[in-house]
Amino acid sequence: MEQKNKYSIIIPTYNERLNIALIVYLIFKHLRGVDFEIIVVDDGSPDGTQEVVKQLQKLYGEDRVLLRPRPKKLGLGTAYIHGLKHASGNFVVIMDADLSHHPKYLLSFIKKQVETGASIVTGTRYVKGGGVHGWNLMRKLTSRGANVLAQTLLWPGVSDLTGSFRLYRKSVLEDVISSCVSKGYVFQMEMIVRASRKGYHIEEVPITFVDRVFGSSKLGGSEIVEYLKGLAYLLVTT
Amino acid sequence: MTQFRGRAYQKHVLKIFSLLVVISALWIGLLQASIIPQSHTWLLPIYFIVSLGCYGLLMVGVGLMRFPTCPQEALLLQQDIGEAKDFLKQRGVDVGSE
Numbered sequence: 001m002e003q004k005n006k007y008s009i010i011i012p013t014y015n016e017r018l019n020i021a022l023i024v025y026l027i028f029k030h031l032r033g034v035d036f037e038i039i040v041v042d043d044g045s046p047d048g049t050q051e052v053v054k055q056l057q058k059l060y061g062e063d064r065v066l067l068r069p070r071p072k073k074l075g076l077g078t079a080y081i082h083g084l085k086h087a088s089g090n091f092v093v094i095m096d097a098d099l100s101h102h103p104k105y106l107l108s109f110i111k112k113q114v115e116t117g118a119s120i121v122t123g124t125r126y127v128k129g130g131g132v133h134g135w136n137l138m139r140k141l142t143s144r145g146a147n148v149l150a151q152t153l154l155w156p157g158v159s160d161l162t163g164s165f166r167l168y169r170k171s172v173l174e175d176v177i178s179s180c181v182s183k184g185y186v187f188q189m190e191m192i193v194r195a196s197r198k199g200y201h202i203e204e205v206p207i208t209f210v211d212r213v214f215g216s217s218k219l220g221g222s223e224i225v226e227y228l229k230g231l232a233y234l235l236v237t238t
Numbered sequence: 239m240t241q242f243r244g245r246a247y248q249k250h251v252l253k254i255f256s257l258l259v260v261i262s263a264l265w266i267g268l269l270q271a272s273i274i275p276q277s278h279t280w281l282l283p284i285y286f287i288v289s290l291g292c293y294g295l296l297m298v299g300v301g302l303m304r305f306p307t308c309p310q311e312a313l314l315l316q317q318d319i320g321e322a323k324d325f326l327k328q329r330g331v332d333v334g335s336e
Contacts, residue, residue, distance in 0.1 A: 022323070026322060052331065140305050
């Protein structure tokens with residue numbers, strides 16, 4: 001008996017009024033013939049994101065585009081947990097709303113999972129076929145340095161630790177997320193490292209990442225300190 | 239061993255600790271066996287750490303040189319955005335500039 005797969009795509013949003021419409025269009029464009037639903041977890045955006053989502057619901061159907069908002073910014077981890085509660089698929093995709101993650105890769109995630117039977121498929125920007133656009137030299141340097149340090153300390157088994165474009169078997173995501181406590185991108189690292197420690201089958205696919213948030217270098221001194229603290233925490237507790 | 243739903247695994251930090259213990263034992267063994275002159279043996283940990291540091295820097299440098307970029311993706315994305323806006327505008331979704 002063939003098992004039918006349904007994919008729940010969880011997209012946390014905050015002030016993504018335009019991007020959420022674009023990304024929903026692109027998902028529908030690239031996932032024709034796939035059984036999926038999009039769960040938008042909006043944290044009370046003041047820019048009218050939720051109104052746009054309601055328009056998208058009229059266009060695509062409330063059973064395909066789900067709006068499950070929260071009253072205010074409550075963090076990424078809890079946004080995923082919130083989205084999970086409403087997910088009816090047996091697989092869950094997490095991705096960013098700002099179009100740095102392009103929906104055209106969704107099919108390659110799905111294919112990889114079906115081919116290998118993996119529990120997690122994670123997108124990596126750092127291998128051939130993948131890549132980043134919009135990063136200056138300094139940004140690339142810190143990214144590379146951070147990655148080498150993390151690989152040396154943690155032996156994670158994946159090439160892109162901080163990536164947040166991933167496909168999880170729903171039960172696996174529920175299992176892993178319950179034991180994660182970090183915030184921000186350290187949270188993404190903690191998820192994949194814990195999953196790796198627990199022995200879950202993880203596969204990677206190359207993705208391209210277009211950073212459109214020009215000028216906002218999210219890497220000041222405090223970010224670096226936070227990263228190192230996160231690494232130390234993961235080193236000791238996973 | 240740490241148990242979780244029957245999957246037992248050793249905490250990562252213990253793995254590293256065991257590795258360090260083995261390396262230290264080898265080092266102490268070398269000190270006692272005196273195969274290499276003592277003066278050199280005492281410096282081995284320093285050589286090891288410096289080599290590790292150099293290897294790390296090399297990895298960073300090589301990775302930086304070979305950092306995959308995708309300038310064409312920005313262009314493709316712009317095209318996708320244009321296509322999306324056209325489609326959605328016609329169907330009652332507000333895609334005016336933010």
